[in-house]
Amino acid sequence: MSTVGIVLATIALTFLGLFLLLKLGIGWWFKRLMKDVPGFAGMVVGQQSVSARITMTLEKLKFTDSHVYRVMSELKALGYQSAGRYTLDELPGVQLWAGTHPENGSLALVFEANDRLFSVDLIRFYDSGAVLGAGTNPNYNAEDYPSDMQYRPFPADTPMKDLAQWLAARPRQATVVMATPQNLRQLNTRMYAHMMDYRLSQSLPSFETWKAKATQEVLAHGHSAPKLTDAQWHTGYAGYLASFEEATEEALKDHLLRSGAVTALEWEEVQYDLAFVYERLSAEGVAERALGQSEWTPDESRVESLMRQNLSHQALFEAIQDLLPPDERFHYLADVHQPLAARVYRPAVQE
Structure with missing residues (x-):
């Protein structure tokens, strides 16, 4: 699979490879065909989605996983100030906490997906459009990111201070754009669009390549390799191709409108x-x-x-x-x- 995501900088980045959710419009038949696929394998393979753009909505929401609050507390102790809790309109079941650092300008994002802590990212934005990030995205794949978006993956149990220290030690490549509660949505959605444009410009993976990536992502989450029939795998691949095509035309529409x-x-x-x-x-x-x-x-x-x-x-x-x-x-x-x-x-x- 490939990724909705640039969790290098924002949520969906992690999902271009994960595809947790079926985007509206792929069709009810696809859901029905995959409904008997058990557990996490079915969720990843049978309910994938590629969304060319994301919309962050500020919400008064509660997180289910207590680990999310623990991570939030660690980040606040490092100087990050709460900048709100958000849902993503295109990714139901995903919500996040955002924190901004008033001194170094970096942005912290804590993602909860399907009621579990998914990943944490610390991000530095440059006025050149480049991005530098560090985090625990389990689906990071360097091939999914353009060269001006650099991301250093860390293990899931990495203390937040280690992420912060790594980011602080990196030399600044250009003028830093200070992330604030007022501009973080714009920064994130623009970054996501840039990453997705890059991903959508690439060649589509073959069935075998897609299947291997899907299996790797399931294993990365500590689950056994999916036991699916050949027909179920091909149904998942067909859904991926349909979603990728839909996302491509969504991005083309966005550029047409802006042109x-x-x-x-x-x-x-x-x-x-x-x-x-x-x-x-x-x-x-x-x-x-x-x-x-x-x-x-x-x-x-x-x-x-x-x-x-x-x-x-x-x-x-x-x-x-x-x-x-x-x-x-x-x-x-x-x-x-x-x-x-x-x-x-x-x-x-x-x-």
């Missing part, structure tokens, strides 16, 4: 009907998007004929448009270059 290529009024009209065409898609995936306004499916004979011609993604999409009546076509809207290069189309404007 200024569409006005606020246009965005309200088209945001749910856009078609994104990019190289990672299969020919069938391109055809599905090209037929988004049509009753046809990719197995229509004329569409299948075009799919067999080994056309470029853009050429295939536009050739399919030529087969459709004007009111079922898409028109070119813009190009987006992050997290990967994509051509964006909007439904034809009705006269």
Whole structure:
């Protein structure tokens, strides 16, 4: 598996590899297929999610695991001041405590997932956009982080003073952005988006690579290797691919909106009907998007004929448009270059 996460700096980072929760929209059928998979293995393999962005919501909440309060007390003794307790809208079951240090500007994050202490992170933000972190994220994988996000993993039982001392001893690479109760959500969500853009720009893992990572993550939490049938593993992989594709297009939408290529009024009209065409898609995936306004499916004979011609993604999409009546076509809207290069189309404007 790969990761929702950049717990290098924020919660979800740890989850791009863990995928604790099924993102809405993958489908009820996937939950049903996996409902008989026992224990933690089923939770990790059968309920994975990739979310391109996160939303932190300040809440008056209580933590279930007493270890969370113990860690909070250790951090307060080191000078961290409470900056609130938060939920993550995209990751139900996960909540966190945030603390800011008024002297060194670092941010402390304590994560509880499914009523258990999950990890602790201390983070330093730079005005260059770089991030330096230290923590106990059990799912850390250096491959999931861009080069300007550095993270030093420690064992789960590491005292907080050791994390703080390690971070304090690291030379400052640029001007430090002081984390405060007012800006921590912005810093975290921006960092998460940057990490996810990097992850979403990478090639998808093969089934065997994904399966090996999933097994490693289960073992990292002290559980036995998952005993799943081949069909269950493939169902989990299919869900991962679907979630990854959904997250890719979520990130593309975010960059399109920020690019200024569409006005606020246009965005309200088209945001749910856009078609994104990019190289990672299969020919069938391109055809599905090209037929988004049509009753046809990719197995229509004329569409299948075009799919067999080994056309470029853009050429295939536009050739399919030529087969459709004007009111079922898409028109070119813009190009987006992050997290990967994509051509964006909007439904034809009705006269």
